[in-house]
Amino acid sequence: MSVENRADLAVVGAGPAGLSAAVTAAETGLRVVLVDAGTQTGGQYWRHPDERHLDAFADPEHTGHHHWEHYRGLRDRLRRQVETGGVVHRAGRQVWRIDREAAGGFLMRTTAVTGVDAAAAVDRAIRAERVVLAPGAYDRQLPVPGWTLPGVMAAGGVQAMLKANQVAAGRRAVVAGTGPFLLSVAAGLARAGVEVVAVCDANALSRWAATPLRALQEPGKLIEGVGYATTFVRERIPLRTRTIVTSVAGEGRVTGATVARVDAAGRVRPGTERTLDVDLVAFGWGFTPQIELVVGAGAETRIDVDGSLVAVVDGDQRTSVPGLYAAGEATGIGGAVQSCAEGELAALAAAVDAGLAVPMASARRLRRRIARGRSFAVGMHRASPVPEQWATWLRDDTLVCRCEEVPVSAVRDTVTDLAADDARDVRVTARPGMGMCQGRVCGFALSCLVGQETGRPRRAADVEPLVRRPIGTPLRVADLAELAEPTAQAEPPGSADLAGFAGPAGFTAAADPADLPDSADLSPRKERS
Structure with a gap:
C-alpha cells in the first residue's frame, strides 16, 4: 500500500466540517488524508464554479x-498543507x-x-x-x-x-416547504x-416566538434574514405562510x-386552493444527514429534534466507536458555522487522543x-417542522419511491x-427504497408513513435498517473483484462489542443537543476493559 494512503487521521468529506477538521488536524502535527467526492473543496454549502x-x-x-472569506482561508490553509505534505487530498x-x-x-x-x-486496487484503500x-x-x-415531473427540483439542487x-x-418559480433555507433559494433565484x-412556508413565522432565546443565539442568522427581507421587498416576492x-x-x-392554505397540523383548508403558472417548483423540507458510513461503522445513533437519524457524539465529537469522530450535519442539521466548529473540535480531540498537545x-x-449553535438549531427545527398531517396531501397513486415506482x-x-x-419490512416487501438511490430520497417519507399507519413513533432502531448497507455507495463489480488484500481479519462494521462503553467526562446522549455540557474536557477516551 502506498505510504500516501496511510495516515494518523482520515477525514471523509471536504465541506465546512471536513475541511476544518483536515487543516486543523494537520496543523497540530497529524498526518491527514482528506477524501471527498467533489473535485473541489467546499461541499454543498460552498459549491462554486x-x-x-x-x-x-x-x-x-x-x-x-x-x-466566503472564511472558506477562502480554509482553502488556502489546505493548499499549504498539501504542498508541505501534511495533507494528502483524495478528490x-x-x-x-x-x-x-x-x-x-x-x-x-x-x-x-x-x-x-484508474487507481490500482491497493491504492483505493486507506x-x-x-x-x-x-x-x-x-x-x-x-x-x-x-x-x-421534470421541473420539480430539490431546493438545494436549484441553489447548486x-x-x-x-x-x-427556470423562468417562473414557486419555492415551497419549510424553514429559512427557502428564503435563501428564493433570493438567489430573484438575483438571477x-x-x-x-414562497410557500408550511408553518407560521409566529412559531419562532416560542423559542425567542434560541433564535438570539445566532445573531448572524438574523442579519442574513434582514438581507433576504430586503431582496423580497425589492423583487416583490410574496411570502405565504x-x-x-x-x-x-x-x-x-x-x-x-x-397551492393551498393549511392549518397548524398541516391539513388543507378546503376552498383555499389556487393554481400558479410556473415552470419550476423548488421543494425544501430541510435536510437529511448522510449517515450511511456512521451506521456502517457501528456508531450509536438517535433521532434528532427534526426527525433525522444522527450520530451520537460526546462533548468533543467522539462517537461510541473508539477512534471514530463525527462532525457537521451527521450530528444534527445546524448549518455551516456550526459544522466548522465541530470539525475543528473533532480534529483537536483526535490530536489529543494521539498524544499531541493542543x-x-x-x-x-x-x-x-x-452549544450556542445547537441551541439555535433546536429552535429552528421546532419552528419549522414537517407538518404532522402531510400525508393527507397524498393520493393513493402518488409515488413514494420514484426509483421503484411504489405508490x-x-x-x-x-x-x-x-x-x-x-x-424495513415494508421496504423488502413492497420495494420502496430498493432502487438506485437506496432510500436516500424516499427513506424519510417512507419511515414517517409507516409510523403513521402503525401508530408507532419513529425510533433510531426503525430507521437504521434503511441506511445500513455493506456497500455505502454505488460500486462496480470490478472494484470488488480487484481487491488486492483480504479483509477477513477486519472487524465487520457494527461488530464491535460496545457493551460497557465509557466515554470521557461529560459524555451525553441527550435528546436536546443544546444540553451538551460545556465542562467536558479533551481527555482521551477510556479504553474498554
Missing part, C-alpha cells in the same frame, strides 16, 4: 455565498466501506466517483489510526402528486446550479432574474402548481460556540394487509 475556468463565468465565484473519490482492523485503526475502501477507476466522518447532508423530500454553474433552473411567483404546494401539473414538464482554550471556545397505496396495503410493522 470550476476554479480552472473562472473567466468563463459572468459573476465572481463567491456570488450567492455567505462566509473525486467516495468511501464505500469502513472496517475496524483487528490490530487497531480503520481500513477505508474508496472508489472513483465517475469514469473508470488505512488510518483515526477517522473523522463529515459526510454532510442532502435535501429531504416529501412526495406530492406530480413531484416526479446557481452557485456552481450560474444557471437558473427568475420571477419568483411565491401556512401554505403548501398540494400538487404539480404538466405533461412532460411542469406547467403549474396548486490549545485547551481553543477547545473550550469551540464547545461554547457549538402510497402499496405502502399502506403492506402495513394493513401483510402486517408489516416497520419501514
Whole structure:
C-alpha cells in the first residue's frame, strides 16, 4: 500500500466540517488524508464554479455565498498543507466501506466517483489510526402528486446550479416547504432574474416566538434574514405562510402548481386552493444527514429534534466507536458555522487522543460556540417542522419511491394487509427504497408513513435498517473483484462489542443537543476493559 494512503487521521468529506477538521488536524502535527467526492473543496454549502475556468463565468465565484472569506482561508490553509505534505487530498473519490482492523485503526475502501477507476486496487484503500466522518447532508423530500415531473427540483439542487454553474433552473418559480433555507433559494433565484411567483412556508413565522432565546443565539442568522427581507421587498416576492404546494401539473414538464392554505397540523383548508403558472417548483423540507458510513461503522445513533437519524457524539465529537469522530450535519442539521466548529473540535480531540498537545482554550471556545449553535438549531427545527398531517396531501397513486415506482397505496396495503410493522419490512416487501438511490430520497417519507399507519413513533432502531448497507455507495463489480488484500481479519462494521462503553467526562446522549455540557474536557477516551 502506498505510504500516501496511510495516515494518523482520515477525514471523509471536504465541506465546512471536513475541511476544518483536515487543516486543523494537520496543523497540530497529524498526518491527514482528506477524501471527498467533489473535485473541489467546499461541499454543498460552498459549491462554486470550476476554479480552472473562472473567466468563463459572468459573476465572481463567491456570488450567492455567505462566509466566503472564511472558506477562502480554509482553502488556502489546505493548499499549504498539501504542498508541505501534511495533507494528502483524495478528490473525486467516495468511501464505500469502513472496517475496524483487528490490530487497531480503520481500513477505508474508496472508489472513483465517475469514469473508470484508474487507481490500482491497493491504492483505493486507506488505512488510518483515526477517522473523522463529515459526510454532510442532502435535501429531504416529501412526495406530492406530480413531484416526479421534470421541473420539480430539490431546493438545494436549484441553489447548486446557481452557485456552481450560474444557471437558473427556470423562468417562473414557486419555492415551497419549510424553514429559512427557502428564503435563501428564493433570493438567489430573484438575483438571477427568475420571477419568483411565491414562497410557500408550511408553518407560521409566529412559531419562532416560542423559542425567542434560541433564535438570539445566532445573531448572524438574523442579519442574513434582514438581507433576504430586503431582496423580497425589492423583487416583490410574496411570502405565504401556512401554505403548501398540494400538487404539480404538466405533461412532460411542469406547467403549474396548486397551492393551498393549511392549518397548524398541516391539513388543507378546503376552498383555499389556487393554481400558479410556473415552470419550476423548488421543494425544501430541510435536510437529511448522510449517515450511511456512521451506521456502517457501528456508531450509536438517535433521532434528532427534526426527525433525522444522527450520530451520537460526546462533548468533543467522539462517537461510541473508539477512534471514530463525527462532525457537521451527521450530528444534527445546524448549518455551516456550526459544522466548522465541530470539525475543528473533532480534529483537536483526535490530536489529543494521539498524544499531541493542543490549545485547551481553543477547545473550550469551540464547545461554547457549538452549544450556542445547537441551541439555535433546536429552535429552528421546532419552528419549522414537517407538518404532522402531510400525508393527507397524498393520493393513493402518488409515488413514494420514484426509483421503484411504489405508490402510497402499496405502502399502506403492506402495513394493513401483510402486517408489516416497520419501514424495513415494508421496504423488502413492497420495494420502496430498493432502487438506485437506496432510500436516500424516499427513506424519510417512507419511515414517517409507516409510523403513521402503525401508530408507532419513529425510533433510531426503525430507521437504521434503511441506511445500513455493506456497500455505502454505488460500486462496480470490478472494484470488488480487484481487491488486492483480504479483509477477513477486519472487524465487520457494527461488530464491535460496545457493551460497557465509557466515554470521557461529560459524555451525553441527550435528546436536546443544546444540553451538551460545556465542562467536558479533551481527555482521551477510556479504553474498554
